Amino acid sequence: MSPPDLSAARSSSPESGEDDFKTLEQFIIEQQDRFPHSTGAFSRLLRDIGLAAKIVNRDMRQAGLIGVAGSTGAVNVQGEVQQKMDALAHREFVRALRLGGECCLIGSEEHAEAIPLNTSTDEGQYIVLLDPLDGSSNIDVCVSVGTIFSIYRLPDGYDRTEPPLDAALQPGTQQVAAGYVVYGSSTMLVYTTGNGVNGFTLDPTIGEFLLSHPQLTTPERGRIFSINAGYYHSFEDGLCNYLDWLQEHDPETGRPAKTRYIGSFVSDFHRNLLKGGIYMYPATQGNPEGKLRLMYEANPMAFIAEQAGGRATDGQMRILKKTPDTLHQRTPLFIGSEQMVRRAEAFLAGEHSVV
Numbered sequence: 163m164s165p166p167d168l169s170a171a172r173s174s175s176p177e178s179g180e181d182d183f184k185t186l187e188q189f190i191i192e193q194q195d196r197f198p199h200s201t202g203a204f205s206r207l208l209r210d211i212g213l214a215a216k217i218v219n220r221d222m223r224q225a226g227l228i229g230v231a232g233s234t235g236a237v238n239v240q241g242e243v244q245q246k247m248d249a250l251a252h253r254e255f256v257r258a259l260r261l262g263g264e265c266c267l268i269g270s271e272e273h274a275e276a277i278p279l280n281t282s283t284d285e286g287q288y289i290v291l292l293d294p295l296d297g298s299s300n301i302d303v304c305v306s307v308g309t310i311f312s313i314y315r316l317p318d319g320y321d322r323t324e325p326p327l328d329a330a331l332q333p334g335t336q337q338v339a340a341g342y343v344v345y346g347s348s349t350m351l352v353y354t355t356g357n358g359v360n361g362f363t364l365d366p367t368i369g370e371f372l373l374s375h376p377q378l379t380t381p382e383r384g385r386i387f388s389i390n391a392g393y394y395h396s397f398e399d400g401l402c403n404y405l406d407w408l409q410e411h412d413p414e415t416g417r418p419a420k421t422r423y424i425g426s427f428v429s430d431f432h433r434n435l436l437k438g439g440i441y442m443y444p445a446t447q448g449n450p451e452g453k454l455r456l457m458y459e460a461n462p463m464a465f466i467a468e469q470a471g472g473r474a475t476d477g478q479m480r481i482l483k484k485t486p487d488t489l490h491q492r493t494p495l496f497i498g499s500e501q502m503v504r505r506a507e508a509f510l511a512g513e514h515s516v517v
């Protein structure tokens with residue numbers, strides 16, 4: 163039997179239907195042209211993030227060969243064992259942002275305090291909050307992981323060469339952009355600037371992120387739920403009722419739902435974004451405030467989820483409206499398809515209404 167002819171598949175993106183792919187840089191410049199007063203600084207900042215992602219991807223793909231698998235032996239500010247790739251990713255993103263000159267302050271999961279870049283010029287007007295490598299304990303077993311980033315402006319009146327550390331503590335509604343990189347079976351960069359969500363797939367043969375998923379939207383319902391069921395007996399009753407409801411046999415409402423949880427938030431989120439579903443990390447005995455961090459995990463993904471037509475709350479309130487107190491604060495998180503998140507909230511509130 164002759165092999166399938168994939169030449170046509172290579173010439174156009176099934177999602178966009180266009181014959182030619184558009185690079186991330188071309189797309190950013192096009193988007194920049196929509197803002198006549200833009201100086202190009204934001205475009206250069208996104209380029210810097212894309213560069214760091216390509217370097218992390220390169221090292222990630224051969225982690226076991228170049229000695230970057232496994233842990234550093236250190237414990238990070240989160241009290242978690244730091245993986246070698248965590249430290250490498252943190253270093254690469256800080257380096258790219260420092261050299262790029264558009265960022266004046268970085269908040270990173272891998273560093274206790276926000277990092278002022280003290281650029282000699284006063285060009286750096288952006289603040290970047292970062293989970294350099296989420297789910298990194300999966301690297302040793304070749305399970306996909308991700309980077310999450312959130313971008314704010316430095317508020318007016320602050321000195322760009324010496325920004326105060328608390329300038330990073332802005333509510334999620336103030337984000338000018340948010341995105342993630344998923345290092346999976348292929349490597350994708352997905353981001354929003356508030357005008358919808360667009361996905362770019364890395365072509366390693368040319369080292370470019372190419373537009374493959376224009377104007378991504380998420381189904382308002384799905385059949386996938388992502389949660390660590392091992393903590394079931396520590397969940398509040400309303401959540402247990404919701405999980406029990408999801409697993410009842412009722413084909414008319416697409417139940418039982420399927421559970422998919424791979425211990426890598428970015429990967430679970432990305433799958434649910436495309437196929438429909440809900441990711442939940444509630445308060446547990448071990449993490450009474452939830453495990454996910456507000457500033458560089460929940461907020462950026464909430465921005466993306468809402469821009470794609472989804473929803474993100476802490477079970478009661480909209481994630482983006484939460485007022486941050488500290489850089490590494492945690493929050494319970496219910497995020498994904500709008501109707502699924504609403505139903506989870508109804509169960510948590512003790513209302514078993516059909517929403």
Ligand code: P6P
Pocket residue numbers: 296297298390425426427428453454
């Ligand atoms: P648990 C990875 O450490 C992470 O922050 C998310 O990527 C992932 O969804 C979650 O924690 C896994 O946590 O407690 O289920 O092992």
